[in-house]
Amino acid sequence: MSLIRLEPRGHASRAMVYLTPVLAVALTLASGFLLFLALGFDPVKALHAFFIQPVSTARGLGELVVKATPLVLIGVGLAIGFRANVWNIGAEGQLTLGAIVGGGIGLAFYGDGGWWVLPLMVLGGVAGGMAWAAIPAWLKLRFNASEILTSLMLTYVALLLLNYLINGPYRDPEGFAFPESRMFEPYATLPHLIQGTRVHLGSLFALLAVAGGWVLMSRTFIGFQIRVIGLTPAAAGYAGFNEKRIVWLTLLLSGGLAGLAGLGEVAGPIGQITPSVSPGYGFTAIIVAFLGRLHPVGILLAGLLMALSFIGGEAAQIALGLPKAITGVFQGMLLFFLLACDVLIRYRVRFGARRAAA
Amino acid sequence: MSEFAVFLGPVLAAMLTAATPLLFAALGELVVEKSGVLNLGVEGMMLAGAVIGFMVAASTGSSTLGFIAAAVAGLVMGALFGVLTLGLLANQVATGLALTLFGVGLSALVGQGWVGRPIADVPELRIPGLTDLPVIGPALFGQDALVYLGLAMVPAVHWFLFSTRAGLVLRAVGENHAAAHALGYKVARIRFLAVLFGGAMSGIAGAYLSLDYTPMWAENMTAGRGWIALALVVFATWKPGRVLLGAWLFGGVTIAQLHVQGHGFAVPAQLLSMLPYLATILVLVAISRDVARIRLNAPACLGKVFHPDG
Numbered sequence A: 001m002s003l004i005r006l007e008p009r010g011h012a013s014r015a016m017v018y019l020t021p022v023l024a025v026a027l028t029l030a031s032g033f034l035l036f037l038a039l040g041f042d043p044v045k046a047l048h049a050f051f052i053q054p055v056s057t058a059r060g061l062g063e064l065v066v067k068a069t070p071l072v073l074i075g076v077g078l079a080i081g082f083r084a085n086v087w088n089i090g091a092e093g094q095l096t097l098g099a100i101v102g103g104g105i106g107l108a109f110y111g112d113g114g115w116w117v118l119p120l121m122v123l124g125g126v127a128g129g130m131a132w133a134a135i136p137a138w139l140k141l142r143f144n145a146s147e148i149l150t151s152l153m154l155t156y157v158a159l160l161l162l163n164y165l166i167n168g169p170y171r172d173p174e175g176f177a178f179p180e181s182r183m184f185e186p187y188a189t190l191p192h193l194i195q196g197t198r199v200h201l202g203s204l205f206a207l208l209a210v211a212g213g214w215v216l217m218s219r220t221f222i223g224f225q226i227r228v229i230g231l232t233p234a235a236a237g238y239a240g241f242n243e244k245r246i247v248w249l250t251l252l253l254s255g256g257l258a259g260l261a262g263l264g265e266v267a268g269p270i271g272q273i274t275p276s277v278s279p280g281y282g283f284t285a286i287i288v289a290f291l292g293r294l295h296p297v298g299i300l301l302a303g304l305l306m307a308l309s310f311i312g313g314e315a316a317q318i319a320l321g322l323p324k325a326i327t328g329v330f331q332g333m334l335l336f337f338l339l340a341c342d343v344l345i346r347y348r349v350r351f352g353a354r355r356a357a358a
Numbered sequence B: 001m002s003e004f005a006v007f008l009g010p011v012l013a014a015m016l017t018a019a020t021p022l023l024f025a026a027l028g029e030l031v032v033e034k035s036g037v038l039n040l041g042v043e044g045m046m047l048a049g050a051v052i053g054f055m056v057a058a059s060t061g062s063s064t065l066g067f068i069a070a071a072v073a074g075l076v077m078g079a080l081f082g083v084l085t086l087g088l089l090a091n092q093v094a095t096g097l098a099l100t101l102f103g104v105g106l107s108a109l110v111g112q113g114w115v116g117r118p119i120a121d122v123p124e125l126r127i128p129g130l131t132d133l134p135v136i137g138p139a140l141f142g143q144d145a146l147v148y149l150g151l152a153m154v155p156a157v158h159w160f161l162f163s164t165r166a167g168l169v170l171r172a173v174g175e176n177h178a179a180a181h182a183l184g185y186k187v188a189r190i191r192f193l194a195v196l197f198g199g200a201m202s203g204i205a206g207a208y209l210s211l212d213y214t215p216m217w218a219e220n221m222t223a224g225r226g227w228i229a230l231a232l233v234v235f236a237t238w239k240p241g242r243v244l245l246g247a248w249l250f251g252g253v254t255i256a257q258l259h260v261q262g263h264g265f266a267v268p269a270q271l272l273s274m275l276p277y278l279a280t281i282l283v284l285v286a287i288s289r290d291v292a293r294i295r296l297n298a299p300a301c302l303g304k305v306f307h308p309d310g
Helices: A014-038 A043-055 A058-083 A091-108 A117-143 A147-167 A201-219 A221-231 A233-238 A243-270 A281-291 A296-320 A326-341 B003-034 B042-060 B063-087 B092-110 B136-141 B145-163 B165-175 B177-182 B187-213 B225-235 B240-262 B269-273 B275-288 B291-297
Strands: A004-008 A347-351
Touching: A014 A043, A014 A296, A014 A326, A043 A058, A043 A296, A058 A091, A058 A201, A058 A221, A058 A243, A058 A281, A058 A296, A091 A117, A091 A147, A091 A243, A091 A281, A117 A147, A117 A243, A117 B275, A147 B225, A147 B269, A147 B275, A201 A221, A201 A243, A201 A296, A221 A233, A221 A243, A233 A243, A243 A281, A281 A296, A281 A326, A281 B092, A296 A326, A326 B063, A326 B092, B003 B042, B003 B145, B003 B165, B003 B187, B003 B225, B003 B240, B042 B063, B042 B092, B042 B187, B042 B225, B063 B092, B063 B187, B145 B165, B145 B187, B145 B240, B165 B177, B165 B187, B177 B187, B187 B225, B225 B240, B225 B275, B240 B269, B240 B275, B269 B275, B275 B291
Parallel strands: none
Antiparallel strands: A004 A347
16 A cells, blocks of 8 residues: 555645646746756856846846747637647647748838738738648548647648748848848837837737637636536537537637737747747747646736746856756746646545545 | 669668657557557657767767667656656646657757767678678668667567557556456556656657767757657557558658758758658548547547546
8 A cells, every 4th residue: 555645635626726836836946946956056046047137127027028928829829729628739830820921921011011011910920820720620620630740740841831931932132141031111010018128019919818818718608618628528519519610719719829929929029030930939838828727817927937937048048058948948847847736636645544435 | 783773772771760760659659558648748758868868879989878878768758757647647648748848958958068979870780691682682681770679679569469468458458447447457557667668669769860860969859750650659540560651651751852852853942841740640631530440449548547536
């Protein structure tokens, strides 16, 4: 008989739903302490450089918002799909298509555009992401192919497509052989919201997505259907819910938001199309969705926290000479700890031998 | 010898080499899935194997030690997945994704000083007489030991799963964990062992890329092969023999695409590089559309969490 047992709770613990993310963050920081120690850095100094230094200025806080914007946009969309057991893990590809289509519109009207170019680009970004997500949706419904694998494969295809375009049709004709597009005209870039920072209109879109996601999931019949399908597919079937429609809806929604995030990057902080539009926002957004408990407001908070892991990684690279990859290590650890702690929601940990059944 | 035969020999050899990492990773995952566990972390475990295998081989000068270390690295990553999903009953899809994200980051961190370093090639085995056969000689009998080990694993895994008692128990756990538990089998322990095996196989697959196929270490060098291996298991409808078929198919697509690039066809390289990924989607669609066949062959408890008290 093992000394530690898991005993099922009668009901999922509400308190633990909110406590485990905090616990996971604490455990990640503790592990980070040990990791820095193992790498030969002063852990207190390193953690300070990673998590506190970067956000101690107004500009730093602005960068936090800039990085959180795509994470929140994508995370809200993914979470709605995850709720319905639709596993879109190809958001990185949908983001890339958003940048390709929306950015392409900006390039097409280079030099002879007006105020109407930017709205067109935004629509193009959304449409590009939606189109890329429509492929796994169609393949799942028509051919029963796993959306996990197809959406991920399409991410590689999208990145190669971007690489091709940036070395071909999209390349700046006046650039010096650099694989980059022209810089977008001022009317084709997202306006800044706060002076002195790079916070742009996309952040407003992200807040709207949070509000919209909350309304959809908590206040509409479609949101109810999504939750029922995710929790008990059989019940949803008996109730006559149209599962196909939900698959289409969740994939198009998450793809569109990812596309919008991609457009927001090229028409926002980057200002042109480059070979690396995203440092992996589409994948990190999966962690954001889980850490935020698949709830839009939670995702907003989780997005800010994960954004910190990106700018912390950059700061640590400069201050301590640490490789950028440390960001991925922190992100992976955080998700591990969260998943591990989540056992506490549905089970109690009991020490000692099993008691006789009452 | 005809010009075609001169062309065919190296192509055949390259196809076998390109198929080998997929074969190891997919066979490992097949055993894991047969026990009822879906581990989406193959890519992460492969990267762990690739970087650790490379570091050990480069430091010791022994590729054998490199492969052993890679297997251990993959096994440790598998153990991490096992503790979370089997011990702490975490969602398998989410944990697998976490394992991949973690593996990508950790391997890049650990291997940062090793990028671009050269390494001694793994020696080819020569079989007197056979290796000197025209055309097929060098292709079939002039490969390194791992290619043959990979091929040998196919009947070995098949034999284990379908002709041994342990294999029967493993499949029973994957088909109906409640019934297996009722019969007194330790569901979690059996699944954990399967996950460890899958991890070790993925580790070897990764090391084959960094020690032999490329041979060098680069961040994220697996380039989606772990995910292709996952698709291969579905393509193979959970049958080891068909995994071999699928791995050869992908080896063939990869090599064909490289040869087309090499012969200067007017198709951009990036578009050709999409072929393996598009081919993966295509075969996945071709197999999955037969819903009845998938339902018949997929382990019934695949991806489901098991707790003895419900």
